[in-house]
Amino acid sequence: MVITEKEKAEMLSQLAATNVSHCIQCGRCSANCPVAWKMDVLPHRMVYALLNGEADTLLEANSPWKCLSCFACAQRCPKGVSPAAIMEAVRLTAIRSQGGNKLNPNELENYNDKLPQQALVAAFRKYNK
Amino acid sequence: MIYNYYPGCTLSTKAKELDEAARKCAEALGFPLVELPEWQCCGAVYPMASDAIAERLSAVRALAAARENGGVLVTLCSACHHVIKRVNYDMANNKDIQQRVNNYLGLEVPYTGETKVLHYLEVLRDVVGFDNLKAKVVKPLQGRQIGAYYGCLLLRPGQVMSFDDVERPEILENFIKAIGATPVIYDMRNECCAGYMAVTDKSICKQMVGEIQDSAANAGAGEFITACPLCAYNLLENAGATKLPVSYFTEVLAEALGLNEGGAD
Ligand code: SF4
Ligand code: SF4
Numbered sequence: 001m002v003i004t005e006k007e008k009a010e011m012l013s014q015l016a017a018t019n020v021s022h023c024i025q026c027g028r029c030s031a032n033c034p035v036a037w038k039m040d041v042l043p044h045r046m047v048y049a050l051l052n053g054e055a056d057t058l059l060e061a062n063s064p065w066k067c068l069s070c071f072a073c074a075q076r077c078p079k080g081v082s083p084a085a086i087m088e089a090v091r092l093t094a095i096r097s098q099g100g101n102k103l104n105p106n107e108l109e110n111y112n113d114k115l116p117q118q119a120l121v122a123a124f125r126k127y128n129k
Numbered sequence: 130m131i132y133n134y135y136p137g138c139t140l141s142t143k144a145k146e147l148d149e150a151a152r153k154c155a156e157a158l159g160f161p162l163v164e165l166p167e168w169q170c171c172g173a174v175y176p177m178a179s180d181a182i183a184e185r186l187s188a189v190r191a192l193a194a195a196r197e198n199g200g201v202l203v204t205l206c207s208a209c210h211h212v213i214k215r216v217n218y219d220m221a222n223n224k225d226i227q228q229r230v231n232n233y234l235g236l237e238v239p240y241t242g243e244t245k246v247l248h249y250l251e252v253l254r255d256v257v258g259f260d261n262l263k264a265k266v267v268k269p270l271q272g273r274q275i276g277a278y279y280g281c282l283l284l285r286p287g288q289v290m291s292f293d294d295v296e297r298p299e300i301l302e303n304f305i306k307a308i309g310a311t312p313v314i315y316d317m318r319n320e321c322c323a324g325y326m327a328v329t330d331k332s333i334c335k336q337m338v339g340e341i342q343d344s345a346a347n348a349g350a351g352e353f354i355t356a357c358p359l360c361a362y363n364l365l366e367n368a369g370a371t372k373l374p375v376s377y378f379t380e381v382l383a384e385a386l387g388l389n390e391g392g393a394d
Contacts, residue, residue, distance in 0.1 A: 070321035
């Protein structure tokens with residue numbers, strides 16, 4: 001079954017469950033995002049892409065994998081939009097598909113032994129299914 | 130009131146100091162913590178997608194257990210607090226999540242968000258009261274310039290966490306005053322430490338922690354306090370040239386209450 005880009009965008013919208021049509025593209029989310037400097041598609045552009053049904057732009061962006069889920073964007077958006085929820089929807093769409101895991105546990109063998117469990121649990125929740 | 134307590138995975142291992150100091154101080158301040166007889170890891174990150182049901186179950190199990198034992202659940206780790214408080218909000222306000230979680234758990238009485246989730250700091254502020262706390266301090270931390278590091282999870286989203294003013298919080302500063310030290314306000318106190326990037330991209334942690342450390346040091350802080358083991362880890366392990374020491378707020382509380390054997394540590 002071939003899924004069109006439009007259908008993919010609809011699925012992403014449902015998962016994100018945030019009202020992108022309220023966005024006024026003010027860019028405050030991106031201005032407040034502490035990792036915008038690492039992202040190829042800035043948070044406000046992620047919102048714009050979803051609004052326009054550009055699922056491939058969203059799914060190919062590195063942004064969701066750099067996002068910290070710190071909720072600065074959603075908290076400070078003047079229109080109640082949550083770019084953080086779009087990042088999560090893209091991550092879930094990727095990792096829920098077969099072979100979609102992003103984090104190889106074998107690569108973590110030499111992690112700092114002070115690293116709290118919480119960090120590992122969080123990373124595996126965000127990057128793997 | 131019974132103070133059911135959810136320690137979470139990290140406080141039983143890598144952040145024992147946070148937990149042990151909290152228990153002693155709670156005892157001394159008249160709100161002994163009663164650890165839930167059974168609990169599971171909260172999952173560390175809030176499951177944002179509304180179809181993520183399995184990811185919400187451990188929080189709901191803890192919440193339902195607390196409901197059966199007086200209805201209050203005290204948390205300490207910022208991440209546990211964030212997850213449990215938000216899942217509780219979902220259980221009270223999102224009918225779809227509420228129904229699907231309950232279908233799964235099959236509790237005798239469905240859980241619909243009845244438990245009151247309190248962060249330890251909220252107990253200090255709202256039950257003990259900072260004035261009463263101040264009166265119980267035997268070793269005021271005079272002369273200590275402490276930067277409160279809130280990070281992101283305790284405060285946001287403000288509407289759900291309703292912990293304090295989301296951009297201009299003061300609970301930790303008032304706590305610092307109560308134990309006799311001087312709070313230092315700095316710009317980055319409620320910005321993220323880069324969290325789980327400690328596992329996947331340390332360059333982000335280094336950049337952000339550098340900004341937080343410099344911001345606090347430039348404002349005159351000599352040390353940080355935090356409620357989150359991952360914040361504590363990042364602030365120390367991913368610091369650059371500026372590296373202020375970090376303690377858990379319960380450790381400085383124990384110090385001020387004179388509960389550290391052998392005095393200062
Ligand atoms: S802050 Fe809100 S309204 Fe402004 S660009 Fe971002 S999502 Fe759109
Ligand atoms: S939640 Fe993600 S996108 Fe939003 S401000 Fe934080 S890091 Fe940036």
